[in-house]
Amino acid sequence: MAQFLQVLLSGLATGSIYALAAVGFSLVWQAAQAVNFAQGEFVMLPAFLVLIGEHWLHWPLWAALLFGFALSILLLGLAFKRLIVQPFGPDGGLPLVIATMALSILLKEAVKTFYGAEAEPFPSLIPNGDFHIGGAVISVRDVLNLAAALAVVMLLTLFLDRTKTGRQMQAAAQNPGVAEILGIDVARMTLYAFLLNAALAAVASFLITPVYLAKFSNGESLGLVAFIAAIIGGFNRIRGALVGGLLIGVLDNLTATYVTLSYRAALPLVLLIAVILWRPQGLLGDAEARIV
Amino acid sequence: MRAHREAIAVAVVVAALIVAPLGQGNYIAYLLCSWLMLAIAAMGLNLTLGYAGRISLAQASFIGIGAYATSIVTLAHYPWVLGMAVGVVLCFLVGLLLGFPALRVRGHYLAFVTLAFNSLFFLVARNEDWLTGGTYGLSGMPRPRIGPVSTSGQLAFYYFTLAVALLAALVLRLIVRSPWGRAFKALRENEVRAESLGLDVRRLTLLAFAIGSAYGGLAGAIEAPLVQYIDPGSFDVVQSLSLLLMVVVGGLGEFWGPVLGSAVAVLLPEALRVTAAYYLMLYAIAVILLMTRCPGGLIGLARRIAARPARRRGAAVS
Amino acid sequence: MTGFMPMRRAAVVAIAGAIVAWHAPAQAQNNKTVLIPCVCELSGAGAVSGTNYRDGAHIAVNEINAAGGILGHKIVMRDYDTQTNPMVSRALVQKVVDAGAYVVMGTVYSGSTDVNMLVTEHAGVPQITGSEAPDITQKGDPYIFRTSSGSEKDIPALVDYFTQTLKVKKVAVEWVQNDFGKGGHDLFVQAIRKAGVQVVADVPSEQGQVDFSPDVAKIKHSGAQAVFVYVNEEEAARFLKEAKKQALTVPLVGDVTLTDQKVIELAGPAAEGAIAHVGLTVSAPVPSIQAFVAKFRKIYHHNTDHNGIKGYIGVYAIKYVTEMVGKFDRKAFAAKMHGLTLDANKYPGMLLTTSWDKTGELSRESFMTQVKGGKAVVIATIPAN
Structure with missing residues (x-):
């Protein structure tokens, strides 16, 4: 029982990180019809920007974090949209996918060449400490990660449903033509989605890197899990990404503990294929609607 | 006239390929072999994606199936031809199977299904030691004998690879020029219209996948005796992505696109050796620029440059 | 229509150009130098190990060259990145063998060494590997030598x-x-x-x-x-x-x-x-190893792991064995190294006394270490086996 509780809690904690990466991925997909194959690298990079602030510029941690966050939004939000997605026009299709794949190579190689190939420790923002629940241990960090993921999804849903800008973003994503006629600044709304994605990626990066360590190749597995979580949950629901992320985190751990270790990586893949074939809109998604 | 010129162009290229490794070291011959091997796999992917418009991120797993089949058969002292045939047929069948999801989903979703398939293939290849040798892989595959001639030397094996690649290109050429090829293109351009023209979309989609995958298998049958060592890591998703990059960089749906794209991928690191650690970054930036400026790839770019004077004249008139 | 021909011609030119581009002439070999290339994992999963191995090797090369080289020949060491990819590693080893490598340093990852050792064996070029997988020395390859004992x-x-x-x-x-x-x-x-x-x-x-x-x-x-x-x-x-x-x-x-x-x-x-x-630790309580670790940090501004030591002693082993043979003879080199023991007192570049058996397997004393106060300290010493 203690073991079950342990893997369940740990799975939720890991899943919340997947969810944060997946939410941003869904936002960009919906807003710009762009599948971002560099999403994993978007979560890898902000931690290194902080390390640059800390170790190269010798700033205090808070300044380095601020620097990393601001630069992430600039590079992964604004520059990504302007320089890579925008030139393709409204429907980038395959060339855009290829461009994001190349971007993922570029980000990995740049970090490796200019910062280093080795894994680096990353300062923890959260005090060390553990909760003991029925024989299982969950760290303060895990609890905060989970809370952060829930809060992000709640706030985003509120923002999209209750604010004028949020509703305009939805309209712009669902039908750019009609939105334009209604006087909505579609380009600006799309930009918001990109900036939000960059901010979420930076938050996810700061939350996980203390545990996962900063390494140029960290995005490879994370990016894949983010796609899978987003698709399983359903692209057109923000909370779909949350459910998808948590589901994968938990199922992953349960499989590894009780079913098979050597095929532990297979379950999310099988789940992905099954969902795409039998319920392509995802577990929580509607067949037609787009949320953003 | 055009066919005549094309024949000359092809003859020149073939002649260049025949003399290319002469007087060079084994390394050059080896590099050329890897290029031709990748070109075969990329040609197959180009059929599935470029002509029929169905994306596959699983081409590396088909190279893997071909390579494992060839290795297992030749390590059991059966001839290479048998191993190759087993691999190609197996890939054709598995490709047919993987084509079924393509009947249901398109684009990005299909990309993820095929990507997941490739990841699963990696896990199976790594875990099923009894068949694949697991993480240790398989090694020591003999190189084929053609009658009395052994291809164990690097140069001999190169000419063998060249012959296989030319044959593969010829067959693909025939397919593309046949009614099937035209039907594939119709499928890519407008599926509803293709259906209304009486084309069997279902069968064509499956066939596009199966033939494209079989080409992956053929490439694997070359890779096994070329490297004489295979392990699951050689056929992971990253390799599939890099094959996709080759096809698109060369020019999607262009017959010579994959050949050019794979040449760039294999030979560029060599040409850019002076830039050392920066070459992958330069490659990535070049790909991004190419995609944003000219989604038609290198061949599209060449076409555009060739067409430029005409356009200028047109612009001057207007 | 008009676009058709130029397109094809462009493709032909591009392919031909690409072929010409790497037909650059091989480096002319001065008879006062000796080529010892380092084929290593400088990127990919093995980057940490490969980079340290390479850096350690270069320290030895610089020291040896400063002291007059091997038999009066300056060592020329160029680095080749395998990207931790066995197929690339094989191609690169083929390349350096073609270029006339005297001995090949690398690779560290066993998956790569498994493949590229076939090339050096075929060409009769000694190879000093950093790999520790058991099978490396169990294939009867007379040209493979370890720098640390197999697992x-x-x-x-x-x-x-x-x-x-x-x-x-x-x-x-x-x-x-x-x-x-x-x-x-x-x-x-x-x-x-x-x-x-x-x-x-x-x-x-x-x-x-x-x-x-x-x-x-x-x-x-x-x-x-x-x-x-x-x-x-x-x-x-x-x-x-x-x-x-x-x-x-x-x-x-x-x-x-x-x-x-x-x-x-x-x-x-x-x-x-x-x-x-x-088998070989940067925290070993041996002055020679501590001196090497300090030297490494001074040059590269970061700490090495045991792979740095492996690269370093690998190059020194090449020097000592070659000087024993008295000429650059690859076959004699391999023959001499089998069953050889290099005493660290007489051959200080080895750092620790080291022996190779007839398979290229290595043995030297080893240590049990434990992390105490943020440092690995030796808790027991195990004699060579």
């Missing part, structure tokens, strides 16, 4: 440690599913069962795995009295962190990586108490 040499020392020092009856094994992890796992499980110890949890993990909570939970509830941890550096750090979180209090014993400097840096306090058997 099969480490296993008996580890099994002794579990059975005689820790005196445990039940162990768990955490290992990574690559050739490094599988090699160590298979040998260890076989040997420890033979010693009458039960393996109560056998836990394979993925390379690059970030979440070790199910692994630790499984081990914790298996009743194991000690854990054998056989994973790469970053995974070792993540495992140690998770073990600390879940309060896994039994001894964690590994081979080489677990008390590695990088792991201690990454895992922080979670590395405290971890134990590892190391």
Whole structure:
């Protein structure tokens, strides 16, 4: 029982990180019809920007974090949209996918060449400490990660449903033509989605890197899990990404503990294929609607 | 006239390929072999994606199936031809199977299904030691004998690879020029219209996948005796992505696109050796620029440059 | 219509151009230099190990050249990045052999060495590898030589440690599913069962795995009295962190990586108490090794792991053996090195007295180390076997 509780809690904690990466991925997909194959690298990079602030510029941690966050939004939000997605026009299709794949190579190689190939420790923002629940241990960090993921999804849903800008973003994503006629600044709304994605990626990066360590190749597995979580949950629901992320985190751990270790990586893949074939809109998604 | 010129162009290229490794070291011959091997796999992917418009991120797993089949058969002292045939047929069948999801989903979703398939293939290849040798892989595959001639030397094996690649290109050429090829293109351009023209979309989609995958298998049958060592890591998703990059960089749906794209991928690191650690970054930036400026790839770019004077004249008139 | 021909011509020109581009003339070989290329994992999964190996080798090259080279020939060492890809490594080894390499340094990852050693064997070029997988020296290749003992040499020392020092009856094994992890796992499980110890949890993990909570939970509830941890550096750090979180209090014993400097840096306090058997460690209480480690830090501004030492002694071994032979003769070199012992007192570049048997396998004394106060310290010395 203690073991079950342990893997369940740990799975939720890991899943919340997947969810944060997946939410941003869904936002960009919906807003710009762009599948971002560099999403994993978007979560890898902000931690290194902080390390640059800390170790190269010798700033205090808070300044380095601020620097990393601001630069992430600039590079992964604004520059990504302007320089890579925008030139393709409204429907980038395959060339855009290829461009994001190349971007993922570029980000990995740049970090490796200019910062280093080795894994680096990353300062923890959260005090060390553990909760003991029925024989299982969950760290303060895990609890905060989970809370952060829930809060992000709640706030985003509120923002999209209750604010004028949020509703305009939805309209712009669902039908750019009609939105334009209604006087909505579609380009600006799309930009918001990109900036939000960059901010979420930076938050996810700061939350996980203390545990996962900063390494140029960290995005490879994370990016894949983010796609899978987003698709399983359903692209057109923000909370779909949350459910998808948590589901994968938990199922992953349960499989590894009780079913098979050597095929532990297979379950999310099988789940992905099954969902795409039998319920392509995802577990929580509607067949037609787009949320953003 | 055009066919005549094309024949000359092809003859020149073939002649260049025949003399290319002469007087060079084994390394050059080896590099050329890897290029031709990748070109075969990329040609197959180009059929599935470029002509029929169905994306596959699983081409590396088909190279893997071909390579494992060839290795297992030749390590059991059966001839290479048998191993190759087993691999190609197996890939054709598995490709047919993987084509079924393509009947249901398109684009990005299909990309993820095929990507997941490739990841699963990696896990199976790594875990099923009894068949694949697991993480240790398989090694020591003999190189084929053609009658009395052994291809164990690097140069001999190169000419063998060249012959296989030319044959593969010829067959693909025939397919593309046949009614099937035209039907594939119709499928890519407008599926509803293709259906209304009486084309069997279902069968064509499956066939596009199966033939494209079989080409992956053929490439694997070359890779096994070329490297004489295979392990699951050689056929992971990253390799599939890099094959996709080759096809698109060369020019999607262009017959010579994959050949050019794979040449760039294999030979560029060599040409850019002076830039050392920066070459992958330069490659990535070049790909991004190419995609944003000219989604038609290198061949599209060449076409555009060739067409430029005409356009200028047109612009001057207007 | 008009676009058709130029397009084809452009493709032809591009291909031809690409072919010409790398037909650059091979480096002219001055008869006062000797080519010793370093083919290593400078990127990809093996980048940390490969880079240290390369850096260590270059220190030795610079020292030897400053002192007049080998038999009056200056060493020319160029680096080749295998990207931790066996196929690329094979191509590069072929390339350096074609270019007339005297001896090849590298590769570190066994998966690559398995492939590229076929090339050096075929060409009769000695190869000094950093790989530790058992099969490397079991293929009868007369040209392969190690710079640290294979994991099969480490296993008996580890099994002794579990059975005689820790005196445990039940162990768990955490290992990574690559050739490094599988090699160590298979040998260890076989040997420890033979010693009458039960393996109560056998836990394979993925390379690059970030979440070790199910692994630790499984081990914790298996009743194991000690854990054998056989994973790469970053995974070792993540495992140690998770073990600390879940309060896994039994001894964690590994081979080489677990008390590695990088792991201690990454895992922080979670590395405290971890134990590892190391064939060659940067914390060995030997003045020659400490001097080398300090030298490395001074040159590269970061700490090396044992791979830096391997690269360094590899190049020195080439110098000493060649000078014993008295000429640059690859065949005589290989013959001389089989069964050779280089005494560290007489051959200071070896740092520790080192012997090679007739398969190229190496032996030297080894150490059990434990992390105490953020540093790996030696808790026992094991004689050469």
